[in-house]
Amino acid sequence: MPPEGELRYPSPPLTDSTTTIDDEAGWVWAQIKAEARRDAESEPALASYLYSTILSHSSLERSLSFHLGNKLCSSTLLSTLLYDLFLNTFTSDPGLRVAAVADLRAARARDPACVSFSHCLLNYKGFLACQAHRVAHKLWNQSRRPLALALHSRISDVFAVDIHPAAKIGKGILFDHATGVVIGETAVIGNNVSILHHVTLGGTGKASGDRHPKIGDGVLIGAGATILGNVKIGEGAKIGAGSVVLIDVPPRTTTVGNPARLVGGKEKPAKLEECPGESMDHTSFISDWSDYII
C-alpha cells in the first residue's frame, strides 16, 4: 500500500463512518488525560508536573501551548508571551491540532519505546520541536519573520533541533531522538515520514534559491544521514544511517553508504514492499549489504 499522505493508524474504538477529525483529536486528548491521571496517582512526585502540563488544561492546544511556552522561554522571551503566541496560533488554525495528533499517533505506532501518548507529548523533543516549528512556519508565512526566526533560535537552543521556519513539513511525522536534526529553508517533507537524529537536509551552499531536499511521503531517514541539495527522495524510500546523499533517490529504494549507493545497484535497485517511514525497519537491507562488508 503506497504512502499517500493519508494516515493509516487504527482509528479510535468509537469511530464509525461519521467520525470527524475532531473526534480523533478528542479521543487522543482523552487518552492523554487518562494516562496522566494514572501516572499522577502512581507517582506523587510527578503529579504536580502532570497537573501543570496536562491535567489542568481543557484541550490539547492549551496543554501544548503551556508546555512549549515554559520549555522555550528565556529571560528575554517570557513564557507568558510565548504561551499567548502558541495559543493564538493553535486556536486560529485547526490544521495544527490535526497535525499534532497525527504526529502523536505516529510516535505511538512506530517507536517501540513510546509507551504512551502523554510520554510523547511531554518528553519527545522531536515532537515538541516539530509543533513549535509549525507555529514558526505559520508566522513565517504571515510575514512575521523576525518572530519566526526568534522562535527558530529558541527551538535550536533548547532542543538542538534546527528547522528553518520556511521549511514545509507534512503530518504524521516522527522525529525520533531528534538531537542534531538540521533542516534547511527550502526543504519539503511529505507525510508519514520518519527521521532519526543527526539527520541533515542541507543546502548546497552555492545558490540562494531552492536548494534543499524534497522528501516524499513515507520516507525513512536513518540516524546521521546527510542529504544535500535540491534532490528528490522518492516516496517510501529508505536512507541508511550515516549515508551522504547528493542525488535523487527513486521511490521505494534503499540508499546506503558515504557516498550513498542504491542497494541493488543504480540500474535495477531492490524495491521495498512496505513503507519504511511507517515500519521503521532501519536494517532489513543488512543481508543485501553484507557483501560490501570486509
Place this chain on the structure above:
Amino acid sequence: MPPEGELRYPSPPLTDSTTTIDDEAGWVWAQIKAEARRDAESEPALASYLYSTILSHSSLERSLSFHLGNKLCSSTLLSTLLYDLFLNTFTSDPGLRVAAVADLRAARARDPACVSFSHCLLNYKGFLACQAHRVAHKLWNQSRRPLALALHSRISDVFAVDIHPAAKIGKGILFDHATGVVIGETAVIGNNVSILHHVTLGGTGKASGDRHPKIGDGVLIGAGATILGNVKIGEGAKIGAGSVVLIDVPPRTTTVGNPARLVGGKEKPAKLEECPGESMDHTSFISDWSDYII
C-alpha cells in the same frame, strides 16, 4: 591485560590491603574539595559557584545531587524536587557513588583535557548525564517509569545526551564531549568503555524486543559511530569514528568505515594489544587503513 570490569587506575596514595571502596570515594572527594578550594582562592569570580556546587557540601552525593538538581530543573520540575530525588537515590544505593567515582577516575585517566576531578564533576556533560541516567535507570527498575522518562527527557534537553532509562551501563565509563549521544532501550554497556560524541547505539526499528547493541568491556567507540541492532561488540574492540556498524565485531579488533569493515579483513582481523577503551587511541589504525585511502 584484558578488560574485566576491574578498575585499573592508580589507587589513592594511602591505599593498602585494607582499603575499601569507601576510602577510594573519600580520597576522590577530598581531592575534589582541595581542587575547588585552590580554584576558589585563585579566582574569586568563581568562588561563589565552587562553594555552592562543591565546597558547601559534606559528600560527593550531596554535591552531585545539588548540581544535577540545578542543571536539570525546569519551571515545571523544580530543583528542590530533583535534589530530593537524587539525594534519596544516591543515599539508598552506594553502588551509584562507586560508579560515579569510577567514572571520575576514567575521565581523569583517559582524557588529556581533563585537568582535575572537580573539572569533570562540574563541567563534563557526559559525566553528569551518565550519573543522572543511573538514577533514572534505578527508578525504571523500581517501576517508577513516568518519573524515569521525565528525567530522561530533561537529560536529553539539557545535555543533548539521550540515554533510555532502561539501558544498562557499567562503571568506569567516559562519555567524551557527549553531545548527541543516543543509546536505546535494550542497549548494554560494559565496564571501562569510552564513547565519543554523536555515537548512536540504536535499534533496528523493526522489533520491539531486545533490539540494541551490547558493548563489551573496554570498548572504544569513536566520534559519530553508529551501531545498530542487537549486535555484539566484543571486549576491547575499537569502533572507528564515523563507522556504521550493523554486525557483530570480534573482541580486540578494529572496525572502520561506512559500512564498517574489520581492519585486516574479515578472516584474519588485526588484533589489538591494549585496551582501547582505556588507552583512547582512536587513530593507531591509520597506517593499516591508509591503503584504502585514494
Place this chain on the structure above:
Amino acid sequence: MPPEGELRYPSPPLTDSTTTIDDEAGWVWAQIKAEARRDAESEPALASYLYSTILSHSSLERSLSFHLGNKLCSSTLLSTLLYDLFLNTFTSDPGLRVAAVADLRAARARDPACVSFSHCLLNYKGFLACQAHRVAHKLWNQSRRPLALALHSRISDVFAVDIHPAAKIGKGILFDHATGVVIGETAVIGNNVSILHHVTLGGTGKASGDRHPKIGDGVLIGAGATILGNVKIGEGAKIGAGSVVLIDVPPRTTTVGNPARLVGGKEKPAKLEECPGESMDHTSFISDWSDYII
C-alpha cells in the same frame, strides 16, 4: 584570489581611504540597530526582546555581553556575573570586537538564510558560541583556567557547541547551524573558515600534547565531517560532508568519503579555483564524485 586572513566583504558605503576598523564596527552596529528598530516596529510582540538585547545598548560589545550573559547564565552562574565578565573582556581587547564584526559579515555574506546582521547576532548559536569562546580563550591565556572551563561548559550545555577554551580560532568564521560542533584543545582554525554542524576537530586520544587538526584559511568543512589528529588541512581545501579525515589535505583540494579520499586522486587531485570557505559551495564536486556512486 587566495584566502590570506584579509576580509574581502564589501566595505560599508561610506568607506574611503581613511576608514578604520572602528568605522567598520560602527557601520555594522548602526545596521544592526536599524534592523532591530524596523523589526520592533513591525512586530510589537518582539519589540521588548529587541530593545532589551539590542536597542537599549550603546555598543555592540554591551549588546553581546548582555545577550550572552542572559543566554549562558544558570542558577549557580548568575547573569550579572557573566555580563560583567563579558563586558570587561570585550572592553579590554578591541580585537574581540573586530573578530565579532568579521564573523557577522561572514554569516551575512555566505549564508543565504542569514537575512540580517541582527538575525545573526540574536539567533545564530554558532556566532554566539564563537564569541563566548573567544572570551573563554582569553581567560585561558590569562591562566584563569577554571573560569574558562566553566564558561566552556555553559557554552556546550546551552548551544551544544563544544570548543575547548585553548583552541585558537581566527576571524571571519561561520559556524553554520553549529549544533554538535566539537573542537579540541590544540586545534587551530585560520581566517575565513566555514564549518557546518556536527563537525569534529578531534584528538587522537593517544598523546597529550599537540594532537588536534590545523585548519588553514578559507577552508570549508561540510556537515558531519570528522577530522582527527594533528593533521593539516591546507588553505582553501574543502572537506565533504560526512568525511572522516585522518591525513593531511593539500591546499585547494577536495576530500570526500569515509575514509576520506581526495577527489581526483592522491597523485593529481582536482584543484579548486575559488575559496570554498567563502563561496560555501558544498557540492560542486558532485559531478566528479558521481563515478563512485553505484
Place this chain on the structure above:
Amino acid sequence: MPPEGELRYPSPPLTDSTTTIDDEAGWVWAQIKAEARRDAESEPALASYLYSTILSHSSLERSLSFHLGNKLCSSTLLSTLLYDLFLNTFTSDPGLRVAAVADLRAARARDPACVSFSHCLLNYKGFLACQAHRVAHKLWNQSRRPLALALHSRISDVFAVDIHPAAKIGKGILFDHATGVVIGETAVIGNNVSILHHVTLGGTGKASGDRHPKIGDGVLIGAGATILGNVKIGEGAKIGAGSVVLIDVPPRTTTVGNPARLVGGKEKPAKLEECPGESMDHTSFISDWSDYII
C-alpha cells in the same frame, strides 16, 4: 455634589452623548499606549519593559493580565497559569475593566504624584493589588475558594496588601502607597473611596459572621487608621491618619485620634462640604483640631 457611585472625572475629549463605557476604556488605553510610547522613546533602558508590559498588548485587559501574571507568579504558581486565569476572568466580566479604568482615573485625578495613567498601571501596588483582588473576589463568588485564597496570599506576599477575597470593593478606588493595607472578609467599600497605606478594616475577632467595617461612598481613610468591627463609616466621611475607630461615623464628618473622636464633638460634628475621598484633603481639619494639641 454627593458621592453616589457615579464617576465624576472629566470625560475624554471626544465624548458626547453617545459615549459608552467602552469608549472611555478605549480612550484611557490609548492614553496609556501614547504615554508608554513617549517614555520608551526617551528612555531606551526602559523600552523593553514598556513593550513587554504595555506596548505589545492589544488591550488593557491583556496588559494587566500579563503584568499581574508576572508580578504575582512564584516557582509553584507559574506566570502562564496566572496570566491565563487573569485573562479569562477579565474577558468574561467587562465590569472588571470598567472598574480598572475608574481606578486609573481616580489615581490620576486625586494623587498629585501620579504623573500618568501608565505610571499607575505599571507601578502602583495599590492599583495592581486591587485589580488582582477583583479577580480573586470573582473566583470566591464562583466557589473557587482555594484558588481565590492562593491568589490572596500571593497579593499579600508581593504587594504587602492583604484584602480577603470575600471583601466587596466598589470602583474609582485609590489605594495610595498601599503597603500594609488589611481588609477583612466581610468588609464592604463603596465607590470613589481613597484609602492610604497601613489602613486596617479589621474584625472584632469575636464573631465569625459579619464583623468588618462598611465604608460608604467617597470616604477618605488616612494613613495608619484602624477601623474595627461591623461599624458604618458614612458617605463622604473623613478618617484621620492614625485614628482607631470602633464606632459608626456619620456621613461627611471627620474623625481623629486614638480613640477616635468626631471633630466638632459628638453632638454637633463639623460637616464637610466636599467629598474627601476625591479631594484627598487629609489635613484641613488641622485648625479645628489644634485646640487639642498641647
Place this chain on the structure above:
Amino acid sequence: MPPEGELRYPSPPLTDSTTTIDDEAGWVWAQIKAEARRDAESEPALASYLYSTILSHSSLERSLSFHLGNKLCSSTLLSTLLYDLFLNTFTSDPGLRVAAVADLRAARARDPACVSFSHCLLNYKGFLACQAHRVAHKLWNQSRRPLALALHSRISDVFAVDIHPAAKIGKGILFDHATGVVIGETAVIGNNVSILHHVTLGGTGKASGDRHPKIGDGVLIGAGATILGNVKIGEGAKIGAGSVVLIDVPPRTTTVGNPARLVGGKEKPAKLEECPGESMDHTSFISDWSDYII
C-alpha cells in the same frame, strides 16, 4: 482557665489517654492531605500547586521545608540550599514540628477566616514567617549567626515580617495578617499568644542589653500596637489596636490608646475573664471605652 502554655484545642477524634504528640501531628498532617486532595479535585488549576507543596510530600516537615525553601529563596540563596537547611533543622528537632502543629491549630481555632489547616500552611505569611523564624532561632543558638541573619533578612523581604532570630517565641502562636510585624532581639513571647499585623515589640534604642518586651501567655495584641522597652505584658492581657505601650501591663487587664491607658484605671483596672489570646476578642472593651470618645 488560665493560659499556661498548654494547648486547649479539641483533640483529634481518635485521641485517648495514650495519644502522643506524634499522633497529634499525624492527625493534623492527615487532615492537611485530605483537604489538599479535595481542593485539587475541585480545582484542577490549583492541583499542580497542591501536589508540589503538599500532596507529593511524606510529612509536614518535608512539605514545610519545600514551601519555605521556594518562598524564601533568591538568586543568591538557592531553594535547594534552603530546602536542605530547613529539612535538616526540622528533622533534628521534633519540637519544631510540635510548635508548627500548635500554630496550625491556633490559626484554625482563633481566626474565623482560616477555612482549613492547609489554607494556613500554604497561605498564611504569619505562620510561614514564624516557622522560618524558629529555624533561624535554632541556628542563632547554634552560633550560626550569619546564616540566621541571612534567613531573617529573607523573611523580612518576602513576608514583611521582621523577627530577630534571637527572639524567643512560644507555641500556639497566631500572627494574623502579619504584614509589618517587628519583634526585637531580646523580646520573649509566651504560648497561645495572638498578634495582629503592624505590631512592634521594639527596643528603647538606648541600651544594648535586654531591651525588648516580654509577652506573657495568652496575650492578645491588636493591630498596630507598639510596645517598647523591656516591659512586661502580663498573662492574658489585651493590648488594644493602635496602643503605644511603654510600661508594664498587669495580667488580664486591657490597655488602650496612645499613650496607653489601662481600661478601668490604673488603680483598679477591669479584669478579663477569658483568655484574649485565644478568644481573639479585640473590641469587647468598646463599651468601657466609649466614655473617652467625644
Place this chain on the structure above:
Amino acid sequence: MPPEGELRYPSPPLTDSTTTIDDEAGWVWAQIKAEARRDAESEPALASYLYSTILSHSSLERSLSFHLGNKLCSSTLLSTLLYDLFLNTFTSDPGLRVAAVADLRAARARDPACVSFSHCLLNYKGFLACQAHRVAHKLWNQSRRPLALALHSRISDVFAVDIHPAAKIGKGILFDHATGVVIGETAVIGNNVSILHHVTLGGTGKASGDRHPKIGDGVLIGAGATILGNVKIGEGAKIGAGSVVLIDVPPRTTTVGNPARLVGGKEKPAKLEECPGESMDHTSFISDWSDYII
C-alpha cells in the same frame, strides 16, 4: 554638640590628618571583606552567598550594584539591566558612595542589633532601599523620570519601603527595620536622621506643590509615627512612636501622642541635650509622659 550634617563616628584606626573620604570608604570596604571572609569560613553553607555578593567584588559600589540588581530585578526588569544602571550611577557620582558609607556607619553605631557592616550591607532592607532610592533620585534629577519611577516601584514591592524618587535624603541615615516606611515627593530629610519602621512623611493630599515634611538634622522618628503636610521638624527633635504630627516641632523637643503634643507643653517644652537621631533613645521621655498615663 549640634547635628550639622557632619558625621561624628570614630574614624578608622589608620586615619591621620591626610585621611580623605576615599580612605574612609576603603577602610569600611576592607572591614566588610574581612567580615565576609570570616563568616564564609565559619559557615560553608553561606560562603557561596558571601562570595557572590561581597567577596568576588573589587569595590563597595560593585558589590552594592550586584546585590541591588539581584534583589530588585523582576521577570520584566532584568538583573543585568539594573546592575548596569546601578554601577554606572554609583561610578558617575562618588557622593553616592560617601553616603552609603555614612549610612553603614550609622547603622553600626546606632543599632545594637547591627553586628557588622556586612550584616547591614547584605541584610538591612532599610539600608538597601535607601541606596537604591539615591540612584532613583539621581535619575529623577536627570529627568529620567519613568526609569526613576519604575525603580521606585520595585523598591516598594521588594522592601515595602516607599520613597518617592524626588524626595531628598541626607547622609548618615538609619532606616531601622524599615518595613512600611512611606516618604512623599517633596519631603526633605537632613543628615544623621534615624527613622523607624511604619513611619509616614505624607502629604496633605490637598495641594500639588510643596506638601511634605522637612526633617532637620539629627531627628529621631519613632515606629509608626505619621507626619503630614509641609511641616518642619526642627534639628534634633524626637517624634514619639505612634505620634500623628500635623504641626511644626521646635528643635530638640519631643513630641508624643495622637494628636501629637509637645512634652513639657507648648509654651516651654522640655529641651533634649543629646541628639536623638544618633543616640536612638526612643523612650527617655517616659517619665515625663507618665503623667498622661491613666
